[in-house]
Every structure is written in C-alpha cells, then in structure tokens.
Amino acid sequence: MTSCIALLGGSFDPPHYGHVALAELFARLLRPDELRVLPAGQPWQKKNGLEAGDADRVAMLKLAFANSTAPVTIDTREIDRHGTTYTVETLRDVRAEAGPDASIVFVMGADQLQKLDTWRDWRELFALANFGVAARPGYRLDDAALPPAVAAELALRRASFDDVRASSAGKVCLAHTLAVDISATQVRAALHATPRTDISARLAPQVLDYIQQHNLYKN
Ligand SMILES: Nc1ncnc2c1ncn2[C@@H]1O[C@H](COP(=O)(O)OP(=O)(O)OP(=O)(O)O)[C@@H](O)[C@H]1O
Numbered sequence: 001m002t003s004c005i006a007l008l009g010g011s012f013d014p015p016h017y018g019h020v021a022l023a024e025l026f027a028r029l030l031r032p033d034e035l036r037v038l039p040a041g042q043p044w045q046k047k048n049g050l051e052a053g054d055a056d057r058v059a060m061l062k063l064a065f066a067n068s069t070a071p072v073t074i075d076t077r078e079i080d081r082h083g084t085t086y087t088v089e090t091l092r093d094v095r096a097e098a099g100p101d102a103s104i105v106f107v108m109g110a111d112q113l114q115k116l117d118t119w120r121d122w123r124e125l126f127a128l129a130n131f132g133v134a135a136r137p138g139y140r141l142d143d144a145a146l147p148p149a150v151a152a153e154l155a156l157r158r159a160s161f162d163d164v165r166a167s168s169a170g171k172v173c174l175a176h177t178l179a180v181d182i183s184a185t186q187v188r189a190a191l192h193a194t195p196r197t198d199i200s201a202r203l204a205p206q207v208l209d210y211i212q213q214h215n216l217y218k219n
C-alpha cells in the first residue's frame with residue numbers, strides 16, 4: 001500500500017488548540033502514516049513578522065502536540081532552509097524524498113484556501129500534493145467565498161477523503177465539521193493585554209507555562 005504523508009504548515013506564533021484540532025481531524029479522516037507539522041521560517045504573508053523566535057516556536061510545538069492522538073512529528077526544514085518560506089519549495093523536497101506514488105496532503109484552514117491563488121506558483125502545488133481544507137469560524141468554504149480561479153480548481157479536484165488518501169496529488173478534500181474559534185492573533189492579543197485575560201481554553205497549559213517562563217509575548 002502507498003504511504004500517506006499529511007503536512008500541516010503554519011507560523012505557530014504560538015501553537016494553539018485550533019492547530020491541534022485541525023491535525024487530529026485530518027489524522028482521523030485520512031489515517032496518514034505520518035503527520036508532519038512544519039513551522040514556517042519566514043512566512044511572507046505575515047506582514048508584521050513573527051513575535052516568537054524559531055527555537056521557541058519549535059519548543060512550543062513539541063509541547064502543544066506532546067499529548068496528541070495524531071502521529072505527529074515536527075519537521076523544521078522550512079526554518080533550516082533560511083530565507084522566505086514558500087510551500088512549493090517544501091512540497092518539491094517532500095515529493096523528492098517520498099517518491100512519486102506517496103500520497104502527500106497539505107492541510108490548512110479555510111482562511112488559507114480563500115487566498116491560495118496568492119501563494120507562490122500556486123497551480124504547481126496541485127502537481128505536487130493533495131490538499132485537505134477544514135472549516136474555520138469566520139471563513140466560508142463555499143464557492144461564492146473563494147476567488148473564482150480557486151473555486152474552478154476545486155470544482156475539478158474535489159474528492160473524498162479515501163480518494164485523497166489513495167492519490168499522490170491533485171485532489172482536494174473539505175472537512176466542514178471543524179468549528180474552533182481560536183487564532184494565534186487572539187492569543188497574542190490576550191497575552192499583551194493588561195491584566196492578561198484568561199486564555200487557558202485556547203492553548204495547552206504546557207505551552208502557556210513555556211510562554212510565561214520564557215517571557216514571550218510581553219509588551
Ligand atoms: N481555529 C482554526 N481552525 C482551523 N484551521 C486553523 C485554525 N487555526 C489555525 N488554522 C490553520 O492552521 C494553519 C497555520 O495557522 P497559523 O499558524 O497562521 O495560525 P493562525 O491562528 O491563523 O495565526 P494568526 O492569527 O497569527 O494569523 C493555517 O492553515 C490555518 O488556516
């Protein structure tokens with residue numbers, strides 16, 4: 001049987017329960033052999049840059065996923081590569097390593113699907129991988145909410161979870177059931193607020209302890 005590698009890329013500044021829920025959802029739906037979490041080195045669309053450093057984001061990711069039911073590993077290739085992070089480069093690398101038959105599935109929330117046509121070489125992405133997209137509060141997944149070029153690709157490529165698992169690349173599956181209203185922006189804002197608001201429902205206690213011990217997200 002061919003292998004299935006799921007990839008969850010992100011800034012993880014900091015990692016929160018929305019990320020864990022997204023990973024665990026696709027772990028259940030796709031049953032991948034591996035689920036690699038990829039912290040971005042320099043995510044070019046985050047116009048204000050990242051607040052936490054690379055080593056802190058990796059350390060927080062390890063804590064965030066320590067008790068996860070998903071078969072998660074943290075893959076630091078985008079940090080190690082230096083320079084601007086483009087997913088197309090990551091997918092070329094992973095494809096070269098995994099071989100032509102492996103099913104590679106890049107997982108994302110609906111906010112990213114809404115701007116997929118702004119990604120570097122976005123049409124080439126479909127030749128390299130499948131996509132798994134989950135609903136996210138505040139972002140619609142229906143065609144009317146998508147740029148027409150993205151909606152057109154989706155119409156051609158929409159597939160079941162099993163089809164995605166069995167295909168090397170080029171298919172897109174949608175998971176409508178996720179409804180976790182948490183973002184890293186909210187978490188950072190709460191950590192900057194004086195007095196700090198309670199965010200214990202948004203991220204793992206181990207990640208919160210790490211943030212406090214390392215004086216991250218201070219004004
Ligand atoms: N609550 C959520 N529900 C579904 N997907 C999510 C959620 N939070 C993040 N994601 C997805 O996880 C990936 C990484 O997200 P990222 O690290 O940028 O977190 P974020 O919360 O969106 O950050 P920020 O608020 O700083 O923009 C993206 O594909 C994003 O769509």
Ligand SMILES: O=C(O)c1ccc[n+]([C@@H]2O[C@H](COP(=O)([O-])O)[C@@H](O)[C@H]2O)c1
Pocket residue numbers: 008009010011012038040043045046085086087088112118119120
């Ligand atoms: O390749 C691109 O041009 C590109 C543009 C925007 C986002 N991405 C990737 O999408 C993932 C989520 O991005 P972000 O900004 O929400 O953390 C992360 O892996 C980014 O590298 C990739």
